[in-house]
Amino acid sequence: MKRAIVFPGQGSQVVGMGKDLAETIPECKALFDRANELLGYDLASICFEGPQEELNKSNHAQLGIFVTSAAALKAMELKQSLAFDVVAGHSLGEWTALYAAGVVSFEETIKILKARGEFMQAAAQANPGAMLAVMNMDGAVLVDIAEKAGCYVANFNSTAQTVLSGTAESIDRAEVLLKEAGARRTVRLPVAGAFHSPLMQSAADQMKAFLNEVELGAPALPVLSNVTADVHAVDQIAENMVKQITSSVQWVASIQKLIADGVEEIIECGPNKVLAGLIKRIDKDVIVRNMGTLEDIENQ
Numbered sequence: 001m002k003r004a005i006v007f008p009g010q011g012s013q014v015v016g017m018g019k020d021l022a023e024t025i026p027e028c029k030a031l032f033d034r035a036n037e038l039l040g041y042d043l044a045s046i047c048f049e050g051p052q053e054e055l056n057k058s059n060h061a062q063l064g065i066f067v068t069s070a071a072a073l074k075a076m077e078l079k080q081s082l083a084f085d086v087v088a089g090h091s092l093g094e095w096t097a098l099y100a101a102g103v104v105s106f107e108e109t110i111k112i113l114k115a116r117g118e119f120m121q122a123a124a125q126a127n128p129g130a131m132l133a134v135m136n137m138d139g140a141v142l143v144d145i146a147e148k149a150g151c152y153v154a155n156f157n158s159t160a161q162t163v164l165s166g167t168a169e170s171i172d173r174a175e176v177l178l179k180e181a182g183a184r185r186t187v188r189l190p191v192a193g194a195f196h197s198p199l200m201q202s203a204a205d206q207m208k209a210f211l212n213e214v215e216l217g218a219p220a221l222p223v224l225s226n227v228t229a230d231v232h233a234v235d236q237i238a239e240n241m242v243k244q245i246t247s248s249v250q251w252v253a254s255i256q257k258l259i260a261d262g263v264e265e266i267i268e269c270g271p272n273k274v275l276a277g278l279i280k281r282i283d284k285d286v287i288v289r290n291m292g293t294l295e296d297i298e299n300q
Contacts, residue, residue, distance in 0.1 A: 004263045005084045005100065006279075007069045008270040009091035009249075013061040015050035017271035018068035020294040021075050022048070028071035031106065035067045038110045043067065058192070059117035062092045066113055068292070069096045069270035070106060075297045076269065084267075086231075086258060088224035090275055091155075091196070091249050092116075094241070100269075101219035103237060108214060115210050119203035120245070124193025126202060130171040131194060132164045133157075134178060135185040139252070145181060149174035154196035155249040158281040163189070165197040196249055204245040211238045229253035255282045267291055 021028040022044065032044040046054050047064040055061060073096075076082060089097035092113070099109045131154060134142060139153070142162050146153050151166025151174050164174050171188075178186055193199065216238055222231040225240045229250040232240060255278075258266065265287040268275045273290045280288055291297050 001264050002085050002262045003082065003265045003267065004086045004088065004258050005073075005097075005267050005269050006087070006275055007089035007093035007096035007100070008065060008268065008272060008275050009089065009093040010058065010061050010065065012270060012272040012274045013047075013055050013065055014272050015047075015052050015055055017047050017064065017292070018044075018071050019048040021068075021071045024294055025071075025075055025078065027074050027078065031067055031071050031074065034106065035063065035110055038107060039063065039114065056190075058121055059114065062113050062117045063110065065092060065271060066096050066099075066109060069093070070099065070109075072269050072271075072292050072297065073100055075294065076291055079297050080300075082267070084221065086222045086224065086261070086263065088254055088258065089226075090251055091226060091244070093270070093275075094223075094226050094244060096270070097223050098216075098219070098237065098241075101221050101223045103217050103219050103223070104214070112210070112214065116203075116207060116245075119206040119210075120193065120195065120200060122206075123200045123203040124191075124195075127194070127199040128168065128192070129166055129194025129197065129199050130168045131189040131191050132171050132174060133187045133189060134162050134164060134183060135187075136160050137162065137178070137181070137183055141181065145174055145177045149177055152194075152197040153248045154194075156252040157249070158252060158278040160281045161278065163196075165194040166199065167194065196245070196247060198246050200245045204242050207245060208238075208242045211242065214238075224254050224257065226250060226254070229257050251278065252282055255279055255286075259283055259286055265289070 087097040151170035154165035155163035268290045
C-alpha cells in the first residue's frame with residue numbers, strides 16, 4: 001500500500017499536546033528539552049500546561065506544533081514499522097515535512113521557525129490584515145470574489161472550506177460580495193495578519209535572506225510543495241519556501257495529487273485532527289488516520 005504522511009500547521013495547537021509522549025518516551029522528551037535549550041525559554045511548559053492564549057501566539061503555536069509533530073514522528077518510528085512513500089505539510093507543517101525527509105535537522109528547523117514566526121509577526125504589525133474562512137463555496141467563484149474585493153485566497157483547505165486573506169477593508173468588501181453570491185457561512189479567523197498573501201512580502205524577503213545562510217539537504221523521499229502542489233525539485237526548495245509565505249496553500253490540489261499518484265492511506269502526524277477532517281472532505285474514499293498522541297500510536 002502506498003502511504004503518505006502529512007503534518008499540520010498553525011490552528012492545530014491544543015494545550016496538552018505532546019505531554020503524554022514526553023512523559024512516556026525519553027526520546028520524545030529529549031526533543032522538547034532540546035527545543036527549550038535552543039529557544040531559551042520553556043516551550044514544553046506552554047505546550048503541556050498552556051494557557052491556551054499563550055499557546056495561540058504565532059511563535060509558540062508554530063514551534064510547539066513542530067516539536068509535537070516531531071515527537072509523534074519519533075514515537076511512530078520507535079513503536080511502529082510503517083514505511084512512507086511521500087510527505088507533505090500544511091503551511092508551517094511543510095517545514096516539518098522537510099525535516100521528516102531529512103532536508104533540515106531538528107535544530108535547524110527550530111531556528112528557521114523561530115525566525116519565520118518573528119518575520120511574519122513583524123509583517124502583520126506593519127501591514128495589519130484579516131482572514132476569513134468561507135464554507136461550501138466553489139473555489140473558482142471565490143477567486144473571482146477575492147479579485148473584485150482586492151483580497152487573496154490564502155488556503156484552498158478542502159472542497160468545503162477556503163480562506164481569504166487581505167486588508168481588513170478588503171475582507172469587509174469580500175463579506176458583502178459573498179453574501180450577495182449566496183454564501184451561507186463565513187468565519188473571521190482570530191489572526192493578527194493577512195497570512196499567505198502579498199501583505200507578507202516583507203517576511204518573505206527576510207526569509208529569503210535567512211535561508212541563504214542555511215544549507216538544505218536533498219530529501220530522502222518526495223516532499224510536496226504548498227505552492228505548486230507538486231514534488232519539490234531539490235534546487236527549488238528554498239525558493240518555494242520563500243514563496244509559500246505570500247502564496248496560496250494548495251492543499252486540495254496537494255491531496256488530489258497524492259491520490260492520483262496512487263496513495264491509498266494518509267497519516268496525519270501531529271496534534272489535533274484538523275488535516276484528517278479536511279482530507280476526508282477532499283476524498284471520502286482515502287484511508288485517513290491520525291497519530292498525535294501515545295494512545296493513537298500504540299493502538300493503531
